Amino acid sequence: MSDNKPAAKPGHFGFLQVPNYSMIAFSSAIEPLRMANRDTGRELYRWSIFTIDGLPEKASNGLEITPDASIEHANDVTTLFVCGGADIADAWSRQLQFALRRIAKCSNVKLGALCTGSYLLARAGLLDGYKCTIHWENIASLREEFPEVQVSDDLFLIDRDRITSAGGQASMDMMLQLINDRHGNKLVTRISEQFMCERIRSSDDRQRIPLHLALGSNQPKLTEAVTLMEANIEEPISLDELSSYVGISRRQLERLFQKHLNCVPTRYYLNLRLNRARLLLLQTSKSIVDIALACGFISAPHFSKCYRDLFGIPPRDERRKLQLKSASEEAGPGD
Numbered sequence: 001m002s003d004n005k006p007a008a009k010p011g012h013f014g015f016l017q018v019p020n021y022s023m024i025a026f027s028s029a030i031e032p033l034r035m036a037n038r039d040t041g042r043e044l045y046r047w048s049i050f051t052i053d054g055l056p057e058k059a060s061n062g063l064e065i066t067p068d069a070s071i072e073h074a075n076d077v078t079t080l081f082v083c084g085g086a087d088i089a090d091a092w093s094r095q096l097q098f099a100l101r102r103i104a105k106c107s108n109v110k111l112g113a114l115c116t117g118s119y120l121l122a123r124a125g126l127l128d129g130y131k132c133t134i135h136w137e138n139i140a141s142l143r144e145e146f147p148e149v150q151v152s153d154d155l156f157l158i159d160r161d162r163i164t165s166a167g168g169q170a171s172m173d174m175m176l177q178l179i180n181d182r183h184g185n186k187l188v189t190r191i192s193e194q195f196m197c198e199r200i201r202s203s204d205d206r207q208r209i210p211l212h213l214a215l216g217s218n219q220p221k222l223t224e225a226v227t228l229m230e231a232n233i234e235e236p237i238s239l240d241e242l243s244s245y246v247g248i249s250r251r252q253l254e255r256l257f258q259k260h261l262n263c264v265p266t267r268y269y270l271n272l273r274l275n276r277a278r279l280l281l282l283q284t285s286k287s288i289v290d291i292a293l294a295c296g297f298i299s300a301p302h303f304s305k306c307y308r309d310l311f312g313i314p315p316r317d318e319r320r321k322l323q324l325k326s327a328s329e330e331a332g333p334g335d
Contacts, residue, residue, distance in 0.1 A: 115167025
């Protein structure tokens with residue numbers, strides 16, 4: 001399908017590097033843009049690298065990239081991402097605050113953050129009233145220090161003119177979503193295939209936070225119990241067996257789950273199995289019956305009911321939605 005519309009102006013992303021920024025979060029954001037240009041043979045995107053003073057900043061792995069300019073010259077970007085990383089509090093300065101607030105006043109510029117960059121936006125008062133995400137190591141401290149910010153454990157979040165990702169490979173997931181919004185699923189699928197990305201994760205996906213950190217204290221018995229649950233998905237073990245393996249009474253185990261995970265062990269175990277089932281449903285061609293059996297359910301109807309109760313949609317409809325999305329990708333935008 002052809003038309004005579006003029007080519008859209010390339011999207012221009014700016015990346016503000018601060019000391020000890022995460023190289024993987026930064027490169028995972030830029031590479032999808034490069035591949036979008038290469039795949040289409042057009043300049044769909046441009047990107048520029050900035051630092052506060054225009055001099056190179058070392059990433060947390062010790063590497064340096066020569067920036068294009070100082071932050072004072074970030075005038076024509078459509079989105080500016082603050083690239084965070086290790087020891088993020090040390091990257092704070094009044095000069096940085098001033099620069100971010102100045103850019104935030106530009107009505108045509110969106111602000112974003114990679115990895116721990118959300119901390120710098122929050123400290124500058126630029127995330128008040130917004131939903132955002134940050135690397136799981138910093139979720140608790142960000143919530144405590146900035147109660148006006150709605151902190152989530154999502155992989156990435158797009159809330160109006162604020163775009164944040166948790167870092168690492170989540171930067172790629174975020175950028176693929178932005179490319180999808182502008183140029184469609186077909187291009188995004190080809191990009192993900194080039195990077196051998198087996199599944200395009202969405203903003204509905206959550207960060208997997210290590211259990212001992214999610215608990216906020218050392219709970220070896222509880223951690224051991226959850227590890228046993230994760231290792232016995234297809235053939236669930238009973239609560240009595242579980243407590244026996246861990247070496248505490250069933251009642252003690254129930255108290256631990258209720259106190260630290262705010263649910264009973266059976267509910268936690270069920271949710272583990274259902275989340276595993278959802279991954280199989282979205283990532284494989286296994287039948288719903290086979291998925292139910294692989295996740296410890298004795299019948300497909302029982303599995304469907306539990307799945308709908310947790311995710312709000314029956315597994316058959318979830319699979320159908322995925323198939324429709326795949327068909328749409330094949331057709332391409334505008335076909």
